[in-house]
Structures are given as C-alpha cells and as structure tokens.
Amino acid sequence: MTDVRTATTLLPHALPVCENARITLFAIRRMGANGLSDARAAHLLFTAFGQDFRRPLVLLRALMADLAGTASGTIAIAPCCCARMTPAENALLTIISRIDYAPDTARLLMADLLGVRRVDGVLASAAAVSAAFADEGRPVTI
Template sequence: MARSHDSTALELPLPARRHQTLGLILMRRLAAHGLHDARATMLALDASGAEFRKVLVLARALVIDLARTSQRRILLAPCCATGMTRDEGLLMALIGGAGLDVHGVLTDDARCAVAMTSAHALGGELERIAIRNNWRR
C-alpha cells in the first residue's frame, strides 16, 4: 500500500553547502550501486585525500544501519538528480544533527536510534572535510 510519504518527486532543492552535497551523493551511490562503489570511493578520495576511508566507512555504516532498522522503504533519487526527495531531506537533516523526531519519521521507528549515531558521526566528518578544504564561508 502506498503511503503519503512514498512520493518519488524531487520536492526539495539540493543542499546549498558542498560538503552536504558530497554526503548526499555518497549515500545515493552506496545505496544504489553497493557498498563498494568505485565512484563513491573516488569522491571520498578527492574530498578527503589520504583520510578518505573514514568518510567512506561512516557512509557505509549509515546505509547499513538504515537498511537494517528502517520499517519502511527510504526513497532516494538517482545520483544525477537535480533535487532531493522528502526522504533525502530527512536524511540530510539527520546527518546535520537532527534528533529522534526526524529519525522516527525517516524510519517509522523512533525507538531504535542505531542509524542516528552513524548519521551524526558522518555529519561531523563532512564538517571536518569542509573546514579542511575551505568549503565553508
């Protein structure tokens, strides 16, 4: 049965900050093409240099945690899409530090906050990358 939040429309614009867009594209690539996607690895390497493994492992952990704990399908757009789905907006809010309320809406399960820890760790690493690369102004 389709739910009101199962829309595949690109309702939201892409994130304004470069490091947030990096996080979104990493999530899209890993979810669509597998945890060992070469392009996701190259994106992480390009952004992080020799420390690329940390952001890649955190993104993989978040994909796995969401897949294991979500009680519903999380809809992601293709990598080249020019906007975000509602679910991607919630995912970016979670990576940005949102709490149990956003986690509960994204996964339909606020009790099991395993993915929230991975999301916050990924958000911290993306912030570190942005500062290192002077992407924040």
C-alpha cells in the first residue's frame, strides 16, 4: 500500500485569523528557513511595529535560537507561501497566545513540542515575545 499524503494531512491547521499571529508565523517561518538575520522577517516587523520594531524582532530571534538549542528533534515549519500550518507551528502560536493566562497549558505544549521536560528558559522567551507584541498593541491570539 502506498503512503499518500496530502496538504491537509501534512498541514492540518488553517492559518490564524489574527493578523498578529500571521505576522509572528511569517517571521518564524522566515527565520527558521533562512536564519535569524533574515531581512524579510526584519522588514515585516519594521512595517508592523514602526520605529518600535527592535524589541519584538530581538525577542523573536532569541525565541528561535532557544527553540533550536533546546529541541530534542526537528520542529516542522512550512514554507512562507503555505496557506496552512504544521502542528508544530500551531503549537508554537498557541503557546505564545496562551502564556499569560494559561501557563500550565503553555508549559505542556512546549514540553511536547521540544521533547524535553525542562522548558523554563524557552517558555520565558515565548512569554517575552508575547509581552512585546501585546505592549505594542498587537497581541497574538489564536
């Protein structure tokens, strides 16, 4: 029997409705594919936040570095052009959106995403990203 995989099975989640979550997702995809210094990710955050873009950009870079350094395996990200999300992308956006009001849920999702038990450092990075977006009037909701 052949293994038939469709876009819906590989990318089971629709893109978020929240514009701020889409901005976050695009930056995550760009940095994940092209490195932390991706110019398009920086330009997107500059466009979205104006002169106050540095804090969200630096904190998102720190989160991506923490994720890469802590994960026990690979974290699947889709290309920027995809109109759907991987389970890992959905989990990451859910963590960022819920870290303030459901920290226990965020902790469990992060542990599942990374495949490790000690996720406090990465969770702190996610909380900082969430706060940076919210402080600039762009809370991430999913």
